Amino acid sequence: MKNNPTICAVIGYPIGHSMSPAVHNAGYEELGLNYSYKALEFQSSLLAINEMKKRNYRGYSVTIPHKVSIMQYLKKINSVALDIGAVNTIVNENGILNGYNTDFIGAIRSIKEVITLKDKKAVILGAGGAARAIGFGLKNEGVELLIQNRTVEKAKLLASSLSCNYSGINPNLIKNYDIIINTTPIGMYPNEDMSIINDIPKGCVVQDIVYNPLETKLLRIAKKKGCKTISGIGMFLYQAVEQFKLFTGREAPIEKMKQVILEELS
Ligand code: ATR
Numbered sequence: 001m002k003n004n005p006t007i008c009a010v011i012g013y014p015i016g017h018s019m020s021p022a023v024h025n026a027g028y029e030e031l032g033l034n035y036s037y038k039a040l041e042f043q044s045s046l047l048a049i050n051e052m053k054k055r056n057y058r059g060y061s062v063t064i065p066h067k068v069s070i071m072q073y074l075k076k077i078n079s080v081a082l083d084i085g086a087v088n089t090i091v092n093e094n095g096i097l098n099g100y101n102t103d104f105i106g107a108i109r110s111i112k113e114v115i116t117l118k119d120k121k122a123v124i125l126g127a128g129g130a131a132r133a134i135g136f137g138l139k140n141e142g143v144e145l146l147i148q149n150r151t152v153e154k155a156k157l158l159a160s161s162l163s164c165n166y167s168g169i170n171p172n173l174i175k176n177y178d179i180i181i182n183t184t185p186i187g188m189y190p191n192e193d194m195s196i197i198n199d200i201p202k203g204c205v206v207q208d209i210v211y212n213p214l215e216t217k218l219l220r221i222a223k224k225k226g227c228k229t230i231s232g233i234g235m236f237l238y239q240a241v242e243q244f245k246l247f248t249g250r251e252a253p254i255e256k257m258k259q260v261i262l263e264e265l266s
Contacts, residue, residue, distance in 0.1 A: 005036040007055075008247050011048045011070075012063035015041040019264045020061050023240050026260040030253040045069040052090070052097060059247035060090040061240075067129060074099040084136045086129050089243050102242035103130070103235065104137035107181075107209070110234025115179065115205045117141040123174045125196050126183035127154040127166075130209055134181060134235075135162045146177065150184075171199040180222075181207040187216035200225050208232055214265060233261050 010020040016039075024037035035058075042048035045066045052060065062070055067086040071077060074087065077099035081087050087099035107130075111117070120143050124131050127149035135158060138145060145164035149155035152168045159166035167173055174180060174197075186196040188210045195217040200206060206222035211232030219229040237258050244252035 003034060005034045007036050007038065007057045008059045008061075009038040009040045009057055010061040010063060011040050011042055011052070011066060013041055013043050013065060015039045015063070018063065019236070019261060020063075020240065022264055023237075023257050023260050024061075024244060024247075027244050027252050027257050028248075030256040031248075031250055033248055033250070035248060042066070045073065049073040049097075056092070058092055059243070061243055062088050062090060071099060073097075080104065080136065080140075084133050086133060088239065089246060091246050100246060101133060102239040102246070104133040104140075105242045106235040106237065106239030107134040107207075108137040108141060109238040109241075110230050111138075111179065111181075111205070111207060113234070114228045114230060117143050120144070120178040121146070121176065122179035122181060123148060123177045124181050124183060125149070125169060127151070127158040128183065131183040132158060132161075134183060134209075135164075138179075139164070143179070146173065148173070169196065171197045175201050177201065177204060179205045179207070181209070182216075182218055183209050185210065187218055188212055193217060195221060200227060202226055205230065207234070209235055211236060212265065233258070233265070237261055 010018050021037050021039050028035040071087050081099050081101035084101050088103050089100040091098050122138050122143050123146045125148050139162050147155045147159045147166040148169045155166035182196050184196055186194050189212045200222050202225050205228045207230035208216045208218050209232045210216050214231050222229050241252040
């Protein structure tokens with residue numbers, strides 16, 4: 001008979017739509033690990049943390065709305081997650097719940113698959129949590145940044161923590177940039193006919209964090225201009241890959257996990 005499995009879970013609200021259980025469980029199965037991954041729904045971070053302290057789970061993925069509010073209850077948070085101001089991963093290390101951020105690793109890894117980052121300039125469209133994680137990741141790689149956001153005051157705030165330029169959404173200011181990243185929900189189902197910008201410079205790399213649809217209008221425009229594109233599954237896949245390693249200590253079966261994401265999305 002098998003020993004009790006090591007358990008991991010995603011916490012969020014609502015959580016029914018989460019692809020994480022399917023992706024992580026497929027990874028465990030592929031490697032023959034005696035692990036199991038669940039979805040737990042908590043409306044508040046306090047409820048979540050109280051329950052997490054009672055359960056001896058190995059690790060948690062943290063999603064909306066807990067990424068920032070859960071931080072106040074964690075005794076240890078790694079320094080990059082502190083800089084970003086958000087935690088998307090918690091690992092139970094000898095009974096202590098430690099916070100990490102793998103979102104930025106996911107974004108950077110997916111960008112690095114198509115472009116080297118040395119001496120590059122990137123525009124981040126949006127100034128919310130995802131923009132913050134990606135911004136810190138790119139700054140870490142020495143990329144020169146411009147933050148553009150509908151609400152300029154929020155662009156200014158993020159730009160000041162990243163020591164970079166900012167503006168409102170303005171395609172005229174992005175002509176000399178190598179990388180353009182959409183972190184806003186524009187273009188997401190059911191508004192697939194929308195794009196945050198319609199004028200994209202030739203030859204740059206364009207990433208969209210929206211993955212529903214897989215090819216957003218922004219990415220279609222970019223392809224027509226001969227740009228390389230990165231779909232939203234890149235960031236999601238590689239943040240999960242990094243979590244898998246933190247939870248199990250093993251390299252994740254990336255192709256299997258990617259296949260499950262594509263199946264879930266179709
Ligand atoms: P997340 O944490 O997932 O990044 P968020 O914090 O809600 O989400 O941020 C969403 C981002 O998308 C914000 O930058 C937001 O712009 P504002 O700061 O002006 O609100 C941007 N956004 C959302 N809807 C938008 C729209 N219709 N047009 C332009 N920007 C939009």
